[in-house]
Amino acid sequence: MAEKIHAILVPHPFQGHVNPAVHLAIKLASQGFIVTFINTHYIHHQITSKAPRPNGALVDDIFAGVRKSGLDIRYTTVSDGLPVGFDRSLNHDQYQSSLLHVFSSHVEEVVARMVAGGEKVNTLIADTFFVGHSKIARKFRLVCISFWTEAALVFSLYYHMDLLRLHGHFGCQDCREDPIDYIPGVKAIDPKDTMSYLQETDTSSVVHQIIFKIFEDVKLADSVLCNTIQEFESDTITALNTKIPFYSIGPIIPLRFNNGTVATSLWSESDCTQWLNTKPNGSVLYVSFGSYAHVSKTDLHEIAHGLSMSKVSFVWVVRPDIVSSDDADPLPSGFKEEIGERGMIIPWCCQMMVLSHPAIGGFLTHCGWNSILESIWCKVPLLCFPLLTDQVTNRKLVVDDWKIGIDLSRRKLVRKEEVAKNIERLMSEKSGRESREAIKKVKGTLEKALGPQGSSDKNMENFINNVKRLVCKDVSPP
Template sequence: MINNRPYQEIEAKQPNKPPYKMGEIHPKPHAILLPYPLQGHVIPFVHLATKLASNGFIITFVNTESIHHQITKSRFQSNHHEEGGDIFSEARKSGLDIRYATVTDGFPLGFDRSLNHDQFFEGIVHVFPAHVDELVGKLVQSDPPVNCLVVDTFYVFSSSIAKKYNLVNISFWTELALVFSLYYHMDLLRKNGHYDHFDKREDIITYIPGVEAIKPSDMTSYLQTDPTTIVHRIIAKAFADVRKADFVVSNTIDELETQTISALQKNQPFYSIGPIFSSGFPTSSVATSMWSESDCAPWLDTKPEGSVLYVSFGSYAHTSKHDIVEIAHGLVLSQVNFVWVLRPDIVSSDETDYLPTGYDRLIEYCGLIVPWCSQISVLSHPAIGGFLTHCGWNSILESIWSNVPMICYPLLTDQFTNRKLVVEDFKIGVNLCDKRSITREEVAEKIKRLMCGKSSNDFRKEIKKVRKTLENALAIGGSSHKNLDRFVKDVKAKIRKNH
């Protein structure tokens, strides 16, 4: 039966609050944070919640019941914590005022959202907004009342709900400003024949404001494919809606995307406050993992410094059995030690037998395969010397922070654009496949290029420069630090104006 309960606030003891009279403007902004129901979006939202709470916000963080169930189930399996409960309970002990609630997405917990992808996202567009509306309606009556709505940019309903309840409308973009700009200017891409045309142009794109020349193959996958899917409709609606946002905050850094960000700021307030890590990186007191995490440290502790390749293709995208088999053989041919995170559903939800026969014997001494792990813990281990990645933006930021160069194997969405930055702009990695079909020989060659010799030293030299840029941005007086201060002040001013 579909769950009709609109929302559930998880019971938790809150910090002592001063008496509050209805009608007064509370000195602290109170924001609802609502991430998209995918692991790669929940993680930066959790980090943003702790960052805003550390800067004087009261936060009510809202997960879907499905995401909450997955996270708490994985916590129980990994650490034998009690299932259920408040994922921010530990963070709140440090004095942060972060409340926690869940909301139904309209589907039962047992519904396979990955296998029924299109049906699920149709529900996110047409059913989920009503549940969010009801939740917000209750939370604006809380003590103190909510006055800000911080919603993932990919949601299509934030402006209507913010307007209905007189909330400051804040859009959180979890990816590159470059990707935001490409979606923001889809009308220009369509007008110039690079998108939504039967006979699309393949020449270099030079007309997007603030974006240097970019190849069509470096655009996101959704700007390269049939524009009639549910995801395409979501993107179109979301980027019409984001133009109505009062503020956009982004998990990027001014110095990495100076021209693109400057151009976007001419349209509406856009604040780069990345990288949005928790203050406790590489560990966090807030659970975000949706699968039980294997402990790779004992195995890694036995390997020499910088000798292990970490391999992971993220939490969401699928790939082909052919590519998995070729990568598997390529890893063995490279003769490099590796840790490989292989989700059971990496090929599809209903095909789990995809490795070569007898592969466990082939890798007995050189490889460790796990279904899931704490990525930041593995990347920060001294034994890790490279990362074969799908190029999710979270993964790239974590890899840079850990000084680990990358082999790029993008699968979906923004990952193709992210690859461009890693390989061409930052020069901190290589592209896995220069042809349409992956071969084991090419996999082995790219691994050796990343992990050994002069090219490896060059990558490590460059990635230290990019890591320093991130450090400087986060430091007191750095660009991201100043942008966050300015954002907090501007939000408070907007709240006063609204009241």
């Protein structure tokens, strides 16, 4: 009898990484995997303290609900190296440093206890940004799977940093500005469309150290799971498959969000359904800049004034730490009174629930990968305002390649007049038609990939068969 796959799954402890990891755990468990999900104490505290409490009791296990349906998902938490009450948003570098130097040792202790206790663990699935995943896998003779939550294009650019450095496009004081046309499977790309960390001249930051380490790590993995679909990035994925088995199994998003039983939100969610029900179809702009990136107060004010000038109705997620966690009220003075009933400002929400509402006609977004996939699924065209990291490259895919959105502002300085003009352009029945038609076609491609014998369905089947083969082979220590 073939050995059952028992996978330890470790997400990177940020909202945008935890969400797809949770849904990957459910997807794998529904295919017969035993999954042990390792969250951090901090992420667990944030989720459980903000989750609805029907019986008034705190949730000890976020997967307790899905286990009732027969899925074997186990749950544990570890320290990320910092106290739960530490402000990770305000002290970003210190948090990243702890993830670089400390977090993996706590995960390793859990794996060691499981193995010593007789648990038949045979696979480690770790977010690519989890430093040291290949080392832990080798030590405990586990099949090593790297889970990439972003676009394959972004993965490929990072994977080929050595080529970028060799050609003078990265890691130098006076980098070349001509198009990058030598990355296998990637069409010529303007350096200004690469990730923000590849555009910085100082590569000594803690985030750069993490990126360098994880892409040494990933080259030792047995395979990569990617939250994209084959048809979106076919040439890039084909080229990556010559380096490492690379499976596109996306979109890993909460497709049945209304019946979801796993809480993943780090903030209390507001329900704006009743307000949206009063608005005409396609008339409301949804505005959110994600769970992680900060917006400068200057840009935030220009966007606020642009929203006011546009006369378009909107729902705006203004996260408590959107500028900084020590700035409790970052919006312009008098803004809420100025917009009146035309706008609804909330601290957080269930994004898929809002995007799927018929009143929503556009999404002003930071271009996080989860947000893009969710927007495509809900057929909502995008107004792009990338802030950092992969968002810059995602903007290129959305606007230049797939034509499913437009830019808020390509300039370094955001101006309220340009914000208002582009909001009206996206939301207008006439000028926004191209983006709306394009996103319908892209949604069709997404649905087909997820369907029986679609590309994502087949890739998941191939991935599972490959893991079974490796488990039976018994991964040997180096």
